[in-house]
Amino acid sequence: MKTANITQDRIIEYLEQGKRFDGRKLDEFRELIIEKNVAKKAEGSVRVRLGKTEVIVGIKMAVGTPYADSANKGNLMVTAELLPLSSPRIELGPPKFRSIELGRVIDRGIRESKVIDLEKLCIKEGEKVWTVFVDIYSINDDGNLLDAAGIGALAALKIAKVPKYDEEEGKVLYGEPDRDLPLNNINPLPVTVHKIGNSLIVDPNCEEEDISESRITIGSSDGIISSMQKGEAVPITIEEMNKAVEMATNIWKELFKKFEKLLK
């Protein structure tokens, strides 16, 4: 099931000539498709496709108690489930590292960019606040679930509605939207740059992701980086690091343009 050595050698050879098997450039994403409101019980939901990779992201809101260190702010919780449904390689059982990491990296991208105005999600300071749940499900894994999930998370947040809340009864009136989810004008989208041989590429398919030696996920919005994660054990040089940042911030511009168009 793993990418064969002979294929690996050929992919590296191709990349050195600036080519990929599917004809893309090294810094080119696959076609992005966003479908809105695929799960109507969610406060906001999207299906994101990057080529054959597909994820579903949904937002649920619930009223809970704030954390002691942020008494006037809503809570954010991001989880990811890599479903065995989405790939023959994903096995049944408790969450493995990949899905935990995915949830955490996406969490960081959203939290640190401060895209959600959490203060506007406070109902009563120290007592009652909204919790925003961002849940990510993989439907078909053909590489780069990370970026697909990050795009999906932001898209779902953008279309999410806060339901009405009956303060006297202490009941959330699901299905009765009250207002848009309060967001700041920040658009964190992750771009993961992979190192294969001496080449840096983005949006790998499964075959390419398999032989990636090292990866770095850069969450940025309009040139401001707010989250990063380097994955896998192969080190990268400072030059490669700089190149990756340049790639990610440039790609963000194109990606965000497409993203905005698709969300309209």
Add this chain to the structure above:
Amino acid sequence: MTYKRKDGRKNDELRGPIVAKVGVVPNADGSAMFQIGKTIAIAAVYGPKKMHPQHSQNPEKGTLRCTYNMNSFSVEDRIRPGPSRRSTEISKITEWAIEPVLMIEEYANQVVDVHINIIQADAGTRCAGINAAAMALAHAGIPMKDMVSSVSVGKIDKTIVLDLDKFEDSEFEDGEGSTDIPITFTHEGKLTHIQLDGKISPEQLKEAIEMGKKSCDEIYEVQKKALKEIGK
């Protein structure tokens, strides 16, 4: 007094739209989506493949392994991701519902995995899951003697109705309340799965089962049509 359905359906009328589609998960050996009303299920088949761990292998025949899983945001009150007592039972029920038509005798020591995911839930999710799973297995080319189709029948107060929605299934409380009977038939007309909760007389149960059989024929046609679309 007879119960009048909120959505204006006839008592023996399925919810719409009914949408069935195969090939929704490219990675899988077979996959399908089944939507009835606001309930949406997808299923993906992986296998037959060698069963691990080895001690779970059955040298006499292949094993069908179903896993039913609901998206956390498929319902109004978010559910915690991961397996629950409910999902564990439904997974097993699904295996029992489908295995009778599956010819897995020849796949000794192997397993066929069927993963079901509920994207949107509005009652009848196990039935939608079974319908999607059966189609996904056919799509995967696993030999089958017959198809299975599933629907929920029920009794609202004193009236027998077909394909309960969320309100009818879990919110209706007047009179005799609500009885939910998810049921699965082979096309030949054999029962492979039935569950019931509520209260009902044997006479009315008979009536409900008859109604279920008739509507499973309808669902069967939808499944068949979607499967015939493959490769078109």
